[in-house]
Amino acid sequence: MSDPFLLLLLCLIVAVLLLGAIGAVRPDRGLPRAAAILCGGGAVLTALMLLFRADPAALSQAVALPPLTSRVLADAVNLPFLFALLLSGAIMLAVTPSWPRALTVGGLALAILGDGVVPIGVGLTVASLGLWRAALDDRPSQRLPSSLIPSPLVPSLLVLAVPAVMLWFGIAAPTTAAAMGPGFAAIRAAPADGLRAAFSAGLALAAAAAVLAPVWRPPAGSGPERDLAIPAALYLLTRLLIDLPGPMTQAWWGFALLLTGAATAVIQGWRAAGAPALADGIGSLVRLHAGLAIAALGACVIARAADLPEAAAFGLSAAMLAVLGTMPTGIIATAMAALIADSAGTDRLARLGALIQTMPVGATIMAAALLGLAAVPPGTGFASLWLLFETLLHTPRTGGLFAQIPIALTAACASAAFALAAASAFRIAGIALLGRPRTARAAGAVEIRRMPMVVLATATALATVMGLLPGLTLRALAHPLIIGLTGVDLDTRLRWASLSATATSPGYATLPILALVLLVTGGVILSTRRYRAATRRSTVWTDGQPASPALPFGDPMAQSAGTGFRPALPKVFPAALIRFPPRPSARAEYAEDRSSPLASSQRSGRRVRLPSARRLSARGGLWAMLLSLSVLLLATAVLGPSGP
Amino acid sequence: MNAVIALMAQLVHLALVAVAAPAVASGLVWLDARLAGRTGPPLMQPVRELIRLSRKIPAVPENTSPVFVLGPSVGLAAIIAAAALVPSFSLGMALSPLADGLVVVSLLTIARIAACLTALDIGTAASGRAAEARTALAILAEPGLLLVVFALALMGGGFNLDQIIGQQRDGLLLPASASAVALACLLTLAFVDASAALPDLAAECSGIDLALSRAAGWLRTVVWINLLGALFLPIGMAGPFAGPLGWLLAILAWALKLAAATLGLALARTFLGRPGRQGLSNLLGITALIALLATLIALSGVGSA
Numbered sequence: 001m002s003d004p005f006l007l008l009l010l011c012l013i014v015a016v017l018l019l020g021a022i023g024a025v026r027p028d029r030g031l032p033r034a035a036a037i038l039c040g041g042g043a044v045l046t047a048l049m050l051l052f053r054a055d056p057a058a059l060s061q062a063v064a065l066p067p068l069t070s071r072v073l074a075d076a077v078n079l080p081f082l083f084a085l086l087l088s089g090a091i092m093l094a095v096t097p098s099w100p101r102a103l104t105v106g107g108l109a110l111a112i113l114g115d116g117v118v119p120i121g122v123g124l125t126v127a128s129l130g131l132w133r134a135a136l137d138d139r140p141s142q143r144l145p146s147s148l149i150p151s152p153l154v155p156s157l158l159v160l161a162v163p164a165v166m167l168w169f170g171i172a173a174p175t176t177a178a179a180m181g182p183g184f185a186a187i188r189a190a191p192a193d194g195l196r197a198a199f200s201a202g203l204a205l206a207a208a209a210a211v212l213a214p215v216w217r218p219p220a221g222s223g224p225e226r227d228l229a230i231p232a233a234l235y236l237l238t239r240l241l242i243d244l245p246g247p248m249t250q251a252w253w254g255f256a257l258l259l260t261g262a263a264t265a266v267i268q269g270w271r272a273a274g275a276p277a278l279a280d281g282i283g284s285l286v287r288l289h290a291g292l293a294i295a296a297l298g299a300c301v302i303a304r305a306a307d308l309p310e311a312a313a314f315g316l317s318a319a320m321l322a323v324l325g326t327m328p329t330g331i332i333a334t335a336m337a338a339l340i341a342d343s344a345g346t347d348r349l350a351r352l353g354a355l356i357q358t359m360p361v362g363a364t365i366m367a368a369a370l371l372g373l374a375a376v377p378p379g380t381g382f383a384s385l386w387l388l389f390e391t392l393l394h395t396p397r398t399g400g401l402f403a404q405i406p407i408a409l410t411a412a413c414a415s416a417a418f419a420l421a422a423a424s425a426f427r428i429a430g431i432a433l434l435g436r437p438r439t440a441r442a443a444g445a446v447e448i449r450r451m452p453m454v455v456l457a458t459a460t461a462l463a464t465v466m467g468l469l470p471g472l473t474l475r476a477l478a479h480p481l482i483i484g485l486t487g488v489d490l491d492t493r494l495r496w497a498s499l500s501a502t503a504t505s506p507g508y509a510t511l512p513i514l515a516l517v518l519l520v521t522g523g524v525i526l527s528t529r530r531y532r533a534a535t536r537r538s539t540v541w542t543d544g545q546p547a548s549p550a551l552p553f554g555d556p557m558a559q560s561a562g563t564g565f566r567p568a569l570p571k572v573f574p575a576a577l578i579r580f581p582p583r584p585s586a587r588a589e590y591a592e593d594r595s596s597p598l599a600s601s602q603r604s605g606r607r608v609r610l611p612s613a614r615r616l617s618a619r620g621g622l623w624a625m626l627l628s629l630s631v632l633l634l635a636t637a638v639l640g641p642s643g644p
Numbered sequence: 645m646n647a648v649i650a651l652m653a654q655l656v657h658l659a660l661v662a663v664a665a666p667a668v669a670s671g672l673v674w675l676d677a678r679l680a681g682r683t684g685p686p687l688m689q690p691v692r693e694l695i696r697l698s699r700k701i702p703a704v705p706e707n708t709s710p711v712f713v714l715g716p717s718v719g720l721a722a723i724i725a726a727a728a729l730v731p732s733f734s735l736g737m738a739l740s741p742l743a744d745g746l747v748v749v750s751l752l753t754i755a756r757i758a759a760c761l762t763a764l765d766i767g768t769a770a771s772g773r774a775a776e777a778r779t780a781l782a783i784l785a786e787p788g789l790l791l792v793v794f795a796l797a798l799m800g801g802g803f804n805l806d807q808i809i810g811q812q813r814d815g816l817l818l819p820a821s822a823s824a825v826a827l828a829c830l831l832t833l834a835f836v837d838a839s840a841a842l843p844d845l846a847a848e849c850s851g852i853d854l855a856l857s858r859a860a861g862w863l864r865t866v867v868w869i870n871l872l873g874a875l876f877l878p879i880g881m882a883g884p885f886a887g888p889l890g891w892l893l894a895i896l897a898w899a900l901k902l903a904a905a906t907l908g909l910a911l912a913r914t915f916l917g918r919p920g921r922q923g924l925s926n927l928l929g930i931t932a933l934i935a936l937l938a939t940l941i942a943l944s945g946v947g948s949a
Contacts, residue, residue, distance in 0.1 A: 415789075436767035506740075507803075540766065564773070
């Protein structure tokens with residue numbers, strides 16, 4: 001029954017890849033748009049498969065070398081991630097079309113759909129190629145930042161290395177061979193030992209880290225497509241650390257994930273609270289939620305290792321809500337930021353302002369997306385955070401005080417992430433959308449065009465509904481995954497519009513809370529309406545200073561530019577231990593600022609030494625990438641015995 | 645019948661909070677003055693100011709969006725919603741199933757965000773600085789508050805406030821040391837919220853908008869006092885079906901707690917002074933660390949139980 005669906009899904013993904021490849025040869029804006037339609041179709045198809053609980057299905061096809069049987073699989077584990085990726089890809093390609101993005105989406109989709117290491121490795125490599133080419137788009141010098149160089153190599157290398165290195169060490173050779181041929185089912189069914197499981201976990205963590213590397217430290221000039229790698233990385237973690245090891249799951253994997261995710265959330269939140277540009281701030285917010293999702297997966301692993309399926313189910317629910325709701329919301333905000341940059345000429349917060357008056361629909365869409373990212377009710381971010389706290393509440397209490405320290409630290413980081421997410425999202429909204437325009441170009445920004453408006457408004461409505469009905473979202477799209485991996489049916493706890501810890505206890509009810517706030521707001525507005533019957537317009541008070549004719553929009557420095565939202569760190573924290581990163585684009589801003597010492601020294605002819613990244617030419621990088629892929633595939637083929 | 649009683653308790657609670665908010669604000673101003681050796685304004689002065697403000701024609705600056713008009717109303721609504729969820733004199737109110745600790749914290753956050761967005765919409769230097777200062781403080785204060793809620797939830801077995809308070813009333817909120825440390829955190833946070841010498845967010849508002857902002861500030865103080873009283877001193881709180889006499893006694897006990905908290909706050913403000921921004925930052929940093937300690941004690945306590 002579901003085989004035709006899988007075949008159709010595979011055809012759609014291959015078509016997206018083909019369109020991307022054709023676009024590389026003959027650039028045409030129509031091709032990425034067609035890819036957007038295909039991605040949207042894929043998202044709908046995936047949603048239907050999830051809604052109607054399609055049976056797991058697999059398709060296999062031997063490629064050039066006999067052991068490299070390429071298989072694709074659609075089951076409860078990968079379909080929710082695929083849905084999130086295709087939905088995000090459709091939004092991005094429809095609003096900001098480009099062929100490298102089509103390649104990225106197609107490659108990542110192939111990696112998620114792959115059954116076994118070969119399609120995953122190939123998919124990640126293709127996606128990295130897309131990411132790499134996208135970063136070149138805005139670089140006439142054809143030079144790449146060094147941080148992107150290893151991106152096509154490392155994930156594929158690590159994923160392909162799992163069976164190859166195990167063969168090298170002679171650990172469970174038949175199972176390893178099965179990993180290349182029949183796929184995940186064989187790995188799951190094979191007898192596992194602690195060493196193999198630990199080794200695989202280490203490689204899985206490294207592979208996920210490599211996939212996330214360009215996301216975590218985005219190089220200057222890289223586009224919003226980097227955030228698409230987040231669902232794929234979270235899928236790898238879920239598949240390799242939760243699904244495949246089964247009973248061999250070990251608690252320390254979870255602690256590693258827990259602390260990594262929590263630290264990521266705080267660091268990215270700190271960056272978001274001080275980011276000078278719209279895209280940087282939103283990207284950091286998305287990564288904050290990705291960090292929380294990783295922490296939730298870590299809590300799930302710990303709970304599984306301690307045989308606490310209910311806590312594991314809560315952790316998985318928190319991660320899945322972040323993947324299904326928050327990630328597409330982040331892509332909406334990112335795409336909207338790109339449109340704002342086009343319309344207003346810049347995405348620097350210090351040069352925007354009053355967009356709610358010049359592009360009201362676009363600003364409303366951006367505000368709704370930011371609400372989802374802000375981790376306050378009724379956004380999906382808050383529902384995900386609530387589930388993470390519930391998971392931490394139900395994590396095992398074994399292992400003494402030492403084992404509880406990571407839980408307490410994660411709770412502290414999640415609390416800090418809550419505050420930082422709310423502050424960062426409202427900072428972006430307050431500076432970019434409200435106030436007075438800070439530049440003539442911002443004052444002349446025009447509304448977004450009809451087509452992106454329709455796409456983004458529809459996607460925003462969908463994301464808002466997901467936030468309002470978190471229980472329904474999880475039940476519709478992630479229920480089989482939660483049951484499959486934890487064995488717990490959360491039907492009684494995930495109601496349509498509420499989440500609760502137990503079947504009888506109250507929990508977080510989105511719609512009643514929203515209704516309460518709206519009811520009271522309506523009451524306040526109605527009861528004070530008569531006091532507003534006569535209002536008078538007044539000019540902005542500038543401390544008595546007359547407006548300068550040279551500055552028709554007022555002095556831009558008279559408004560907050562969003563630079564003071566981060567607090568001075570308390571002196572009680574050891575500064576040596578907490579070294580938060582500087583603002584990502586501080587150097588670029590410094591170089592742009594004509595009044596800066598850098599600019600003045602350049603004008604005066606003095607030589608200024610600034611750190612520069614090591615770079616590789618695009619052509620050299622392409623050859624290195626293709627060569628490494630060939631070597632990897634060849635090594636896998638040589639090391640692995642024949643498939644079944 | 646039970647639902648009717650719960651609804652009545654909720655309505656009485658809301659009415660009491662509405663009365664208590666200006667009373668506490670007036671009392672604080674009067675006590676501050678008396679403790680500083682001055683006569684102080686009449687007790688009804690803040691209420692009169694509110695009425696006077698509401699009668700003035702509000703001035704709406706040019707270039708402002710609908711956010712400027714909606715912000716004060718949304719902020720007050722969020723605070724009212726939080727006040728409705730935090731019990732004062734009785735447990736088992738109609739909205740108690742919604743009284744999740746994390747939701748209450750987020751409602752307080754929404755109220756602050758609404759006020760900050762209103763300030764940023766005006767587009768002046770002073771309002772922008774006020775929004776920045778308030779947000780910077782919140783980034784340090786909110787993690788501490790959330791951690792306190794998490795520590796209490798660890799001890800109470802869930803985030804629902806009624807559940808935690810019920811266990812505290814029965815002496816089941818263990819370990820007591822974690823409870824005491826959490827109390828210290830919450831007291832500090834309440835003191836910081838009521839005493840922080842920060843620029844006024846509503847300085848550019850006028851008329852009814854300014855009145856709404858002031859009312860939201862008063863209600864916020866009452867929410868803090870209710871949180872402290874209910875979570876750590878639930879003495880005299882009525883059960884869900886206590887009856888009229890039980891309610892009356894509980895209301896008297898709540899009034900006493902309110903008066904004691906107002907006096908304590910005024911004394912703290914007088915004798916400890918109003919810390920500056922770096923002082924506040926240090927204080928909140930210590931609070932966060934203490935909240936982390938409370939969480940650790942609670943985690944280890946639950947583990948050994």
